[in-house]
Amino acid sequence: MNILLTGARGFVGARIAAAFPVNAAPSLRDMTEDGIKRLVDETEPEAVIHTAAISDIPTCEKDPDASYHANVMIPLWLAKTGVKAVLFSTDQVYGGCGHEGPFAENDTAPANTYARHKLEMERRVLEINPDAVLLRATWMYDMPLYGAANRGNFLVHMLLKQEAAFSAAQHRAVTYVREVAQWTQRALSLPGGSYNFGSENSLTMLETAQWLKERLNLPIALRDAGPRPHLWMDCAKAKAQGIRFRNTVDGLAQCIRDYHLGWSNASGIIIWIKLF
Numbered sequence: 001m002n003i004l005l006t007g008a009r010g011f012v013g014a015r016i017a018a019a020f021p022v023n024a025a026p027s028l029r030d031m032t033e034d035g036i037k038r039l040v041d042e043t044e045p046e047a048v049i050h051t052a053a054i055s056d057i058p059t060c061e062k063d064p065d066a067s068y069h070a071n072v073m074i075p076l077w078l079a080k081t082g083v084k085a086v087l088f089s090t091d092q093v094y095g096g097c098g099h100e101g102p103f104a105e106n107d108t109a110p111a112n113t114y115a116r117h118k119l120e121m122e123r124r125v126l127e128i129n130p131d132a133v134l135l136r137a138t139w140m141y142d143m144p145l146y147g148a149a150n151r152g153n154f155l156v157h158m159l160l161k162q163e164a165a166f167s168a169a170q171h172r173a174v175t176y177v178r179e180v181a182q183w184t185q186r187a188l189s190l191p192g193g194s195y196n197f198g199s200e201n202s203l204t205m206l207e208t209a210q211w212l213k214e215r216l217n218l219p220i221a222l223r224d225a226g227p228r229p230h231l232w233m234d235c236a237k238a239k240a241q242g243i244r245f246r247n248t249v250d251g252l253a254q255c256i257r258d259y260h261l262g263w264s265n266a267s268g269i270i271i272w273i274k275l276f
């Protein structure tokens, strides 16, 4: 299958490119509608997986026009070409819901520019192309990957920092990005619509961090960051289609096994990271 992947050098895109065969699109920065149409006409993909975005929340707050171009207009122009599209969205669309969750796909209440733009993008893409698949991802983690962007993530924070703050009141999942990459191939055959797409987690962020600290005997000091928005997703809709992520703790345990991080003493972990 000829699959065009956008954002192929990004955090998620690089893992998708490593998981199954895709053709990497050039950068879409400053792309116009004509440019997107030309790209699709020239590459003739059977499907597009769209990961390119401005995904940093403070950057979107500071420059909403750039966020709107990247996070709303480019996806709309892709949808207008009529090609089957799988596009990434975010669990941030639940940030204003105000209770602990878990949130189903219709419970949206975005509370920042990034989330508002992503939700507008979902609605408008589906109006144009009801076959489009919108994947609401959680905060994702992995170890660094050669040749790919390595954005800050939960696992790397926990391994490298001496102290960190996570909320004892925030229900939120984190997801192993390699699981996301694998399930994205299956997402190509989902019926159109928005899907919560990641791990579930009944623990708070601080409890999740404490679990990881104990599991790896990490020398990190953890404290409560105070209230944060709940983002815990109910993934029943994706599960009904056969897409079943490990829960947050089981995903972390799988990542620990994949990278042989299960050493029993803290100094071992530090030496491993330094060598890496």
Ligand SMILES: NC(=O)c1ccc[n+]([C@@H]2O[C@H](COP(=O)([O-])OP(=O)(O)OC[C@H]3O[C@@H](n4cnc5c(N)ncnc54)[C@H](OP(=O)(O)O)[C@@H]3O)[C@@H](O)[C@H]2O)c1
Pocket (backbone or CB within 6 Å): 007, 008, 009, 010, 011, 012, 013, 026, 027, 028, 029, 030, 050, 051, 052, 053, 054, 055, 056, 066, 070, 074, 088, 089, 090, 091, 136, 137, 138, 139, 140, 141, 149, 151
């Ligand atoms: N990472 C997470 O934890 C997380 C959580 C929830 C949702 N998501 C969503 O998942 C998708 C992938 O996230 P990611 O972490 O892989 O993103 P990322 O690494 O921050 O960025 C992906 C790619 O987007 C492209 N890009 C950056 N600025 C752009 C702009 N102004 N216009 C067009 N393209 C631009 C870049 O590709 P080029 O350098 O080739 O231009 C970049 O490599 C995004 O839709 C994001 O919103 C991510």
